[in-house]
Amino acid sequence: MNQNELKKAAAERAVSFVQEGRVLGVGTGSTVDFFIDALAASGKKVPACVSSSVRSTEHLERLGFKVLDPNEVDEIEVYVDGADEIDSGFHMVKGGGGALTREKILASLARTYVCIADESKLVPVFGRFPLPVEVIPMAVGVVSRQLKALGGEPKLRDFTTDNGCKILDVSGLQITDPVALEEKINQIPGVVTVGLFARRGADVLLLATADGVKESAAL
Numbered sequence: 001m002n003q004n005e006l007k008k009a010a011a012e013r014a015v016s017f018v019q020e021g022r023v024l025g026v027g028t029g030s031t032v033d034f035f036i037d038a039l040a041a042s043g044k045k046v047p048a049c050v051s052s053s054v055r056s057t058e059h060l061e062r063l064g065f066k067v068l069d070p071n072e073v074d075e076i077e078v079y080v081d082g083a084d085e086i087d088s089g090f091h092m093v094k095g096g097g098g099a100l101t102r103e104k105i106l107a108s109l110a111r112t113y114v115c116i117a118d119e120s121k122l123v124p125v126f127g128r129f130p131l132p133v134e135v136i137p138m139a140v141g142v143v144s145r146q147l148k149a150l151g152g153e154p155k156l157r158d159f160t161t162d163n164g165c166k167i168l169d170v171s172g173l174q175i176t177d178p179v180a181l182e183e184k185i186n187q188i189p190g191v192v193t194v195g196l197f198a199r200r201g202a203d204v205l206l207l208a209t210a211d212g213v214k215e216s217a218a219l
C-alpha cells in the first residue's frame with residue numbers, strides 16, 4: 001500500500017467513531033479529506049460539523065454537510081484530525097497544512113480526539129518534521145530571533161493562514177519535553193499557536209500500517 005492508501009484506510013476506520021445525532025469536529029489535511037469523503041459515502045446522519053479550516057469547510061459543504069461556527073458549540077463529542085508526527089504518548093506535531101490554531105481550538109472543545117495517520121507519522125522523538133509556529137505578521141522578526149535562541153532554525157512559509165497570520169517552520173529543535181516546549185513557545189509575544197499538541201494530545205490513534213489499521217487508546 002502506498003501512503004495515500006494508508007491514509008485512506010485510517011480515515012475510513014474513523015467513520016465508526018462518528019456518533020450519529022452529535023456535532024462532529026473535523027480537522028484539516030489530506031488524511032482528513034479522505035475522512036470527509038468516507039463519511040459522506042457512509043450515509044451516517046451528522047446534524048452538523050465544526051471545521052478547522054476554510055478548506056475543510058468547503059469540502060464538507062460541497063458534500064452536503066452543515067458547518068457551524070465554533071462559537072455556536074459548547075462541546076464536540078468526537079474530533080477527527082490528522083498529524084504530521086505523533087509519539088507513543090499521543091502528543092503530536094501539527095500544522096503542515098497551516099490549520100494548527102483552529103485545530104487546537106477544536107481539540108480543546110472535544111471529548112474524544114481521534115487521530116488518523118499512516119505509520120510514517122509515528123516517531124520516537126519529534127523533530128524530523130519542522131515545527132510549525134503561527135505568528136502575528138508584525139512579530140515574525142522578533143519571534144524568529146527568540147526561536148533561534150531556543151536552538152531552532154525558523155523558515156518563513158510562503159503562506160497566510162485562515163487567521164491572516166504567518167507560519168514559521170522551525171527545524172533543529174530538541175523536543176525531548178514536548179509539554180514544556182509547547183508552554184515556552186506559546187509564551188513568546190507574537191506567537192498565536194505552536195503546532196505542538198502535547199498538553200492536549202490525541203485520545204485514540206488509528207494508525208494505518210501494511211498489516212492493517214491499528215487502533216489504540218491513550219493511557
Ligand SMILES: O=C[C@H](O)[C@H](O)[C@H](O)COP(=O)(O)O
Binds near residue numbers: 028030098
Ligand atoms: O494543518 C494541518 C494539520 O495539522 C494536518 O492534520 C497535518 O498537517 C497532517 O496532514 P496530512 O493528513 O495531509 O498529512
